[in-house]
Amino acid sequence: MTDKDNGFVVFSGVQKSYDGKILVVKDLNLSIAKGEFLTMLGPSGSGKTTCLLMLAGFETATQGEILLGGKPINNIPPHKREIGMVFQNYALFPHMTVAENLAFPLQVRSMSKSDQEQKVNHVLDMVQMSDFGNRRPGQLSGGQQQRIALARALVFEPELVLMDEPLGALDKQLREHMQFEIKHLHERLGVTVVYVTHDQTEALTMSDRVAVFNDGIIQQLDAPDKLYEAPNNCFVAQFIGENNTLEGTVESFEGDYANVRLENDQVISALAVNVGEVGEKTLISIRPERVETEAERCPEGAQKITGEVLEFIYMGDVFRTRIRVGNNDEFIVKSRNSPSQQRLQPGEKVTLGCMNKDCRALDYQAVSKEVLT
Amino acid sequence: MANFQPYDTSSDKAWYYIFRVICGLIFFFLMFPILVIMPLSFNAGNYFTFTPEMLRLEIEGFSLKHYRDFFTNPDWQVAMYNSFRIAPVATLLSVGFGTLAAIGLSQSHVPFRRTIMAILISPMIVPLILSAAGMYFFYSRIGLQGTYIGVVLAHAALGIPFVIITVTATLTGFDKSLTRASASLGAGPIRTFFKIQMPLILPGVISGGLFAFITSFDEVVVVLFVGSASLKTLPWEMFNGLREQISPTILAIATILITLSVLLLSTIEILRRRSERLRGITPS
Numbered sequence: 001m002t003d004k005d006n007g008f009v010v011f012s013g014v015q016k017s018y019d020g021k022i023l024v025v026k027d028l029n030l031s032i033a034k035g036e037f038l039t040m041l042g043p044s045g046s047g048k049t050t051c052l053l054m055l056a057g058f059e060t061a062t063q064g065e066i067l068l069g070g071k072p073i074n075n076i077p078p079h080k081r082e083i084g085m086v087f088q089n090y091a092l093f094p095h096m097t098v099a100e101n102l103a104f105p106l107q108v109r110s111m112s113k114s115d116q117e118q119k120v121n122h123v124l125d126m127v128q129m130s131d132f133g134n135r136r137p138g139q140l141s142g143g144q145q146q147r148i149a150l151a152r153a154l155v156f157e158p159e160l161v162l163m164d165e166p167l168g169a170l171d172k173q174l175r176e177h178m179q180f181e182i183k184h185l186h187e188r189l190g191v192t193v194v195y196v197t198h199d200q201t202e203a204l205t206m207s208d209r210v211a212v213f214n215d216g217i218i219q220q221l222d223a224p225d226k227l228y229e230a231p232n233n234c235f236v237a238q239f240i241g242e243n244n245t246l247e248g249t250v251e252s253f254e255g256d257y258a259n260v261r262l263e264n265d266q267v268i269s270a271l272a273v274n275v276g277e278v279g280e281k282t283l284i285s286i287r288p289e290r291v292e293t294e295a296e297r298c299p300e301g302a303q304k305i306t307g308e309v310l311e312f313i314y315m316g317d318v319f320r321t322r323i324r325v326g327n328n329d330e331f332i333v334k335s336r337n338s339p340s341q342q343r344l345q346p347g348e349k350v351t352l353g354c355m356n357k358d359c360r361a362l363d364y365q366a367v368s369k370e371v372l373t
Numbered sequence: 374m375a376n377f378q379p380y381d382t383s384s385d386k387a388w389y390y391i392f393r394v395i396c397g398l399i400f401f402f403l404m405f406p407i408l409v410i411m412p413l414s415f416n417a418g419n420y421f422t423f424t425p426e427m428l429r430l431e432i433e434g435f436s437l438k439h440y441r442d443f444f445t446n447p448d449w450q451v452a453m454y455n456s457f458r459i460a461p462v463a464t465l466l467s468v469g470f471g472t473l474a475a476i477g478l479s480q481s482h483v484p485f486r487r488t489i490m491a492i493l494i495s496p497m498i499v500p501l502i503l504s505a506a507g508m509y510f511f512y513s514r515i516g517l518q519g520t521y522i523g524v525v526l527a528h529a530a531l532g533i534p535f536v537i538i539t540v541t542a543t544l545t546g547f548d549k550s551l552t553r554a555s556a557s558l559g560a561g562p563i564r565t566f567f568k569i570q571m572p573l574i575l576p577g578v579i580s581g582g583l584f585a586f587i588t589s590f591d592e593v594v595v596v597l598f599v600g601s602a603s604l605k606t607l608p609w610e611m612f613n614g615l616r617e618q619i620s621p622t623i624l625a626i627a628t629i630l631i632t633l634s635v636l637l638l639s640t641i642e643i644l645r646r647r648s649e650r651l652r653g654i655t656p657s
Binding site: 057080083084085088089091162 | 548550551553554555556557558559560561562564565568569572573
């Protein structure tokens with residue numbers, strides 16, 4: 001996918017610095033296929049929005065080249081790039097009606113009045129807002145404004161649409177609803193979408209591929225399931241979904257697996273994804289739902305980990321059990337509420353079971369909790 | 374009328390009335406000198422006094438003759454002609470330059486913004502007599518003293534600070550992502566300015582323009598320095614009239630000007646409300 005000729009949008013060695021000293025984006029190489037839904041995900045300050053602004057033309061790249069449809073666009077001003085954009089605060093023109101807002105890009109392109117009207121009606125239909133053409137943006141609710149903003153970015157039929165946290169200002173329920181609407185629109189129109197968000201659920205549910213940004217670098221670029229199930233480094237494992245980490249030292253290798261000795265001398269076998277030599281420190285990442293509180297429930301070949309129950313939280317459909325494993329007091333096990341699932345009491349000693357392929361030995365790096373929220 | 378709470382003490386109640394009396398006195402102090410000249414302008418006599426007939430509200434005590442004098446006397450007509458020839462052009466210049474300056478100074482990358490802003494605002498702060506004297510010497514050197522263009526330019530300089538202040542105030546509420554949105558939809562900078570930015574800051578531009586207009590229309594000091602006998606404006610003629618012959622015609626003009634000012638200020642208020650309404654529906 002990094003082939004320069006195949007990508008519809010290509011970032012090639014792009015760097016960005018606002019002050020000439022600190023690089024906000026460090027050597028970005030990214031190729032986006034035509035029709036793809038790509039999400040740039042990361043904590044604030046990770047460089048994802050800067051990348052989007054460079055693509056839109058509102059910021060210039062300090063180094064490197066950005067290509068759209070094979071042509072470099074570094075020297076093309078934003079209004080000549082033919083890229084639709086949806087803004088976080090909608091950015092609808094308050095002095096125009098909804099229909100005038102939608103007709104604006106068509107007027108710019110000197111389209112005839114009747115064509116304009118037809119297109120405007122078409123996109124209003126598309127976002128199910130046909131009756132709202134004569135309203136002003138201020139008379140619409142947040143979700144309705146967002147739909148109009150979406151329609152306005154699509155009405156002039158750009159091949160590429162950028163979305164900058166478009167659902168950030170909506171409440172949770174509406175946000176989930178709009179996620180599906182945007183996804184369906186994308187599927188129907190086949191337009192290429194570059195979406196920026198800091199919400200990992202949004203990224204996982206909507207995207208074909210997700211680029212996880214941190215510190216100006218793409219930490220991992222993969223399909224959502226890969227990202228969740230097979231994170232390549234500690235940051236991605238922590239940032240996407242819930243994650244348990246166990247600190248330990250690599251003792252030996254057995255094929256693709258590493259034996260890792262925890263602080264309390266337990267030895268765990270984990271997939272050696274991103275570890276150094278024998279004797280070096282590593283963090284093992286295990287998803288809470290891939291651990292069983294009763295080792296017997298695991299399939300054949302599961303390894304056993306011992307721990308002590310600290311807290312049992314009943315959440316309806318699932319149980320969350322907080323367990324001390326090694327020196328980690330925050331080891332969470334998520335189990336489905338089924339009749340045979342036992343409810344553990346604090347203080348109980350347990351033997352947890354998990355498959356060694358679900359334990360991933362990653363790079364040892366301290367990831368502060370603040371970055372992740 | 375007063376809605377006192379059970380716990381209000383008698384001094385609370387007394388203060389309630391005293392406060393209103395003080396406010397009333399302030400209003401009286403501000404308004405009385407202006408209001409008193411209005412009935413006086415309909416005086417049938419030739420002095421600044423209420424005649425016994427007027428006080429008895431007899432119809433013979435009142436007349437429109439001072440208004441007639443204003444509209445027929447060639448001196449006043451020339452003065453009015455000059456005022457209406459100077460003020461609108463000065464206003465246009467103020468609005469044009471002031472708006473551009475405000476937009477430029479609202480951009481964060483402009484160096485020395487505060488200093489430039491302070492210099493542009495200074496005509497409003499520096500004593501008028503100093504500006505006027507300075508302009509006199511400067512304009513004499515470059516041959517603008519006593520010319521129509523000279524007076525227009527001088528008045529434009531006085532009006533610019535008002536436009537800058539009102540437009541800057543409107544711009545602080547202007548959502549910058551709107552210009553980005555416009556660009557992303559394919560509109561170039563000029564179209565974006567006229568179709569998106571201008572309509573939204575228009576209330577500020579217009580109220581700034583009204584202030585600039587009033588400034589030019591009421592101004593007497595600078596005209597005395599920079600103008601010439603052929604460029605006498607209404608305030609100049611009124612000033613002369615007061616010094617040389619105390620004619621009630623001045624009262625008639627004053628009444629007309631007050632009415633005009635009230636109308637203009639009402640327009641400002643209506644525009645301000647409109648702008649607030651537009652602002653209110655701007656998503657934040």
